[in-house]
Amino acid sequence: MTDGTPATAAIRVRLFxxxxxxxxxxxRTWPLESAAAAPTPRQLWNALGLPGSAAxxxxxxxxxxxxPDTDLRPGDELAFLPPISGG
Amino acid sequence: MKHxxxxxxxxxxxxxxxxxxxxxxxxxxLEAADAVSAAESLFIGRVRGQAGDGSPLAALELExxxxxxxxxxxxLAQDCSQRHSVRSALVLHRVGRVLPGQAIVxxxxxxxxxxxAQRCSQELLEALKHEAPFWKREWHRxxxxxxxxxxxxx
Numbered sequence: 001m002t003d004g005t006p007a008t009a010a011i012r013v014r015l016f017x018x019x020x021x022x023x024x025x026x027x028r029t030w031p032l033e034s035a036a037a038a039p040t041p042r043q044l045w046n047a048l049g050l051p052g053s054a055a056x057x058x059x060x061x062x063x064x065x066x067x068p069d070t071d072l073r074p075g076d077e078l079a080f081l082p083p084i085s086g087g
Numbered sequence: 088m089k090h091x092x093x094x095x096x097x098x099x100x101x102x103x104x105x106x107x108x109x110x111x112x113x114x115x116x117l118e119a120a121d122a123v124s125a126a127e128s129l130f131i132g133r134v135r136g137q138a139g140d141g142s143p144l145a146a147l148e149l150e151x152x153x154x155x156x157x158x159x160x161x162x163l164a165q166d167c168s169q170r171h172s173v174r175s176a177l178v179l180h181r182v183g184r185v186l187p188g189q190a191i192v193x194x195x196x197x198x199x200x201x202x203x204a205q206r207c208s209q210e211l212l213e214a215l216k217h218e219a220p221f222w223k224r225e226w227h228r229x230x231x232x233x234x235x236x237x238x239x240x241x
């Protein structure tokens with residue numbers, strides 16, 4: 001886990017609200033050795049050791065809701081979203 | 088398509104807004120665009136004075152996902168407007184720290200008839216509560232705070 005990796009060779013991971021506070025960080029860069037090595041959001045959730053179950057959060061890739069088993073691509077922005085409460 | 092695309096305006100407000108002033112401004116925009124409707128359904132949501140546990144609430148904080156929240160609201164409003172063939176849709180939503188009594192959301196839907204106006208308004212409000220990335224945190228008077236994990240009942 002390093003910062004400053006070129007965006008094209010990494011996944012940008014973002015957390016929000018309660019999840020951000022539980023994890024203690026808002027944003028990290030997950031470097032990729034090759035495009036073939038890109039994980040899915042679910043795999044990344046486990047690799048990052050995020051708190052609780054991945055089933056309790058929703059996933060957004062490049063700011064659109066996505067399936068947690070989607071293959072990520074270099075340069076993607078991945079966000080884990082705790083339960084929404086708007087309006 | 089029988090209907091032309093609805094006139095949409097979506098905005099997030101980091102500061103307090105006065106719903107009636109915003110509606111007056113929206114009315115002028117609709118007049119200028121020749122898009123005033125025979126039926127208009129309005130919803131104003133305000134922050135309650137009590138937290139979920141019944142204790143007095145100091146403030147409600149609203150976090151969002153800049154970029155995604157705006158895009159998602161736009162998409163929800165567009166889809167809903169199309170489904171109900173409405174003529175206009177206004178959605179204003181607060182972000183940041185909102186005090187009890189202050190407006191948190193304003194939805195105004197214009198259509199040819201009351202049915203589509205009211206149905207679209209209700210559907211869009213429910214959609215944005217569940218499908219737009221907003222997170223609420225209650226701030227209590229003693230300084231303690233708590234993230235909410237769901238919405239109040241319909």
